[in-house]
Amino acid sequence: MAALTKKTALRIYETMIRIRRFEVRAIELFQAGELPGFLHACIGQEAVAAGVCAHLGDADQITSTHRGHGHMVAKGLKYEGMFAELYARSTGYCKGKGGSMHIADQDLGVLGANGIVGGGIPIAAGAALGIQLQGRKDVVVSFFGDGASNEGAFHEGINIAALWRLPVVFVCENNGFAESTPRSNHQTVRDIADRAKAYGIPGVAVDGMDPAAVFEVAGEAITRARKGQGPSLIEARTMRFLGHYVGDPGTAYGHDREVVKWKKRDPIPAFGKFLEKRKWIGPKKEDELRDRIERELDKAIDFARKSPEPGPQDAMTDIYASI
Amino acid sequence: MREILYRDAIIEALDEEMRRDESVFLLGEDIAEFGGSYKTTVGLFEKYGKERVRNTPISEQGIVGATLGAALMGMRPVAELMYIDFTGVAMDQIVNQVAKVRYMFGGKAKTALVLRTQGGAGRSSAAQHAQSLEAWFVHVPGLKVVMPSTAHDAKGLLKSAVRDDDPVMFIEHKLLYLEKGPVPEEDYTIPLGVAEVKREGRDITIVATSSMVGKSLAAADELEAEGISCEVVDPRTLFPLDRETILNSVKKTGRCLITHEAVQRCGWGAEIAATLAREAFDYLDAPIERVCGMETPVPFAPKLESHVIPDKDDVIAGVRAVISGL
Ligand SMILES: Cc1ncc(C[n+]2csc(CCOP(=O)(O)OP(=O)(O)O)c2C)c(N)n1
Numbered sequence: 001m002a003a004l005t006k007k008t009a010l011r012i013y014e015t016m017i018r019i020r021r022f023e024v025r026a027i028e029l030f031q032a033g034e035l036p037g038f039l040h041a042c043i044g045q046e047a048v049a050a051g052v053c054a055h056l057g058d059a060d061q062i063t064s065t066h067r068g069h070g071h072m073v074a075k076g077l078k079y080e081g082m083f084a085e086l087y088a089r090s091t092g093y094c095k096g097k098g099g100s101m102h103i104a105d106q107d108l109g110v111l112g113a114n115g116i117v118g119g120g121i122p123i124a125a126g127a128a129l130g131i132q133l134q135g136r137k138d139v140v141v142s143f144f145g146d147g148a149s150n151e152g153a154f155h156e157g158i159n160i161a162a163l164w165r166l167p168v169v170f171v172c173e174n175n176g177f178a179e180s181t182p183r184s185n186h187q188t189v190r191d192i193a194d195r196a197k198a199y200g201i202p203g204v205a206v207d208g209m210d211p212a213a214v215f216e217v218a219g220e221a222i223t224r225a226r227k228g229q230g231p232s233l234i235e236a237r238t239m240r241f242l243g244h245y246v247g248d249p250g251t252a253y254g255h256d257r258e259v260v261k262w263k264k265r266d267p268i269p270a271f272g273k274f275l276e277k278r279k280w281i282g283p284k285k286e287d288e289l290r291d292r293i294e295r296e297l298d299k300a301i302d303f304a305r306k307s308p309e310p311g312p313q314d315a316m317t318d319i320y321a322s323i
Numbered sequence: 324m325r326e327i328l329y330r331d332a333i334i335e336a337l338d339e340e341m342r343r344d345e346s347v348f349l350l351g352e353d354i355a356e357f358g359g360s361y362k363t364t365v366g367l368f369e370k371y372g373k374e375r376v377r378n379t380p381i382s383e384q385g386i387v388g389a390t391l392g393a394a395l396m397g398m399r400p401v402a403e404l405m406y407i408d409f410t411g412v413a414m415d416q417i418v419n420q421v422a423k424v425r426y427m428f429g430g431k432a433k434t435a436l437v438l439r440t441q442g443g444a445g446r447s448s449a450a451q452h453a454q455s456l457e458a459w460f461v462h463v464p465g466l467k468v469v470m471p472s473t474a475h476d477a478k479g480l481l482k483s484a485v486r487d488d489d490p491v492m493f494i495e496h497k498l499l500y501l502e503k504g505p506v507p508e509e510d511y512t513i514p515l516g517v518a519e520v521k522r523e524g525r526d527i528t529i530v531a532t533s534s535m536v537g538k539s540l541a542a543a544d545e546l547e548a549e550g551i552s553c554e555v556v557d558p559r560t561l562f563p564l565d566r567e568t569i570l571n572s573v574k575k576t577g578r579c580l581i582t583h584e585a586v587q588r589c590g591w592g593a594e595i596a597a598t599l600a601r602e603a604f605d606y607l608d609a610p611i612e613r614v615c616g617m618e619t620p621v622p623f624a625p626k627l628e629s630h631v632i633p634d635k636d637d638v639i640a641g642v643r644a645v646i647s648g649l
Binding site: 036037038088089094096097098099101102114115116117118147148150151152153178179180181185186187252253309310311312314315316319 | 353357358360378379380381383384409411412446448449618620624625626627
């Protein structure tokens with residue numbers, strides 16, 4: 001397995017910070033009443049998106065979930081288009097028609113966040129089928145939660161992918177909760193990775209708070225997929241640090257207690273220390289990086305605020321290619 | 324009379340029916356300690372425990388199948404499907420199983436069950452969390468479909484739905500949960516298949532469902548000032564349908580506007596319009612008008628969303644068009 005190089009490590013670190021800061025700023029704006037709808041923040045889970053997507057190029061594809069901002073940032077989507085979408089502006093990735101739960105960008109291989117739990121899993125298999133039929137070397141990664149692994153779509157999608165040896169990697173972000181339901185209350189299997197056995201594909205559990213570990217495991221699965229050896233299932237054990245949606249205190253179902261110990265394992269400071277130890281980053285570079293990200297965020301938010309809103313003339317567009 | 328929230332009326336109905344009949348139990352995603360995504364089961368887990376207020380995995384097909392299976396054993400399950408949009412995941416169980424087993428098995432199977440869900444736009448929830456899909460279910464013989472517009476109706480109809488021996492799709496509206504209305508303290512039920520005239524009028528009948536009832540009543544208030552007298556009829560149950568009440572009203576007023584939040588094309592209103600065109604043809608003084616959702620998925624942007632969803636002003640404009648013959 002290829003070792004984590006300095007360059008990749010720094011990129012993963014930057015990606016995690018980019019995700020975290022996007023979420024923090026989005027939450028502030030949401031709480032200030034600037035953003036409509038609702039938000040599901042992925043703070044705490046950054047290492048999974050960053051570690052997996054470090055292997056992906058623009059032609060590789062992902063499917064995502066209601067908690068998808070991190071996947072989008074990691075796949076290279078721009079802050080401008082993302083904020084504009086959260087602000088429901090015409091300049092957003094979906095022209096203000098999709099919102100937080102439906103960000104997508106086909107040019108950068110993002111087949112969409114999804115409001116239907118599990119909805120992306122069979123779509124990922126299908127995208128991998130398309131890639132296979134076209135003889136491309138690209139791969140698809142499908143992100144979803146532990147809760148989604150109880151939907152028929154999970155089982156059907158993975159079985160089809162296994163049957164046809166499709167170039168897809170299924171990444172379950174096991175954060176221990178499905179909305180208010182702790183995992184002990186929604187499935188009996190100890191390791192979600194074990195479900196891979198039912199489809200005759202490799203399944204591996206990994207510490208989702210450790211981006212280096214995620215990077216390594218994802219690398220193996222993605223390499224297999226690129227070589228035509230079929231799909232894998234990765235279970236990344238992680239934790240959302242906030243409630244299910246912004247505004248959910250998480251107190252009604254024990255999340256607030258559970259999260260305390262996970263916060264001690266916050267992947268960003270931990271990985272920062274790892275980089276510092278290797279002298280791959282120092283305080284000056286870190287400050288520069290964070291400043292740059294913050295300035296980008298300021299610019300993107302400003303862009304979104306100043307962007308035009310869709311109007312009545314946009315209501316009946318984009319429904320069909322032609323009628 | 325005391326006033327309570329629509330969502331509390333739902334809780335009271337469930338509570339009273341669970342107390343009355345031990346075979347009634349609840350299942351659904353996040354309905355136990357959490358009290359449901361829209362807080363329509365708060366307090367019931369504490370009262371009835373985890374056997375009768377059951378959290379389920381995110382497995383809509385499994386939920387509906389388990390609901391049917393338990394009903395076949397003589398239980399009276401009430402399932403909650405968090406959003407009507409998610410019925411898509413469970414459609415085989417709803418349409419091919421729940422709706423069919425009584426008929427296919429020669430009328431012998433027990434299918435006393437309720438599938439509670441909620442639909443509707445208005446919270447910028449976008450295309451997969453804001454649909455109005457009631458017509459799908461009205462179209463399937465074997466299902467009953469209820470759509471309450473007030474706290475009072477929600478409670479009385481839900482109690483009837485639980486006692487009914489047929490499968491009932493009970494469709495609430497997410498914007499109505501926080502609306503208050505008068506609800507008697509004493510036990511009452513509202514029979515399925517009975518419409519209510521929510522306001523009497525002379526010039527035009529507005530047939531409205533769910534969230535459009537309140538908007539139509541507000542429209543009627545404004546139109547009254549212009550000298551247009553509107554009668555507002557709420558069918559409350561889309562199937563079985565109280566044709567009598569609607570027909571009598573239209574025969575009296577001679578005009579009709581039908582309004583629902585669901586898109587117009589093949590909407591439930593089309594059924595009403597067809598019925599009136601045949602049964603009340605000689606009484607109609609003007610073409611039947613429909614004020615419905617625009618034929619698009621529901622957009623995220625709030626301004627677009629309110630543009631595609633009919634509001635009070637759309638109803639007023641529709642009524643004026645019918646009255647003026649434009
Ligand atoms: C088919 C479907 N059922 C239910 C929901 C409501 N819902 C949205 S997110 C969620 C929990 C998802 O849990 P999980 O898959 O573990 O992802 P997490 O939220 O933990 O990231 C639920 C129940 C939905 N959006 N779609």
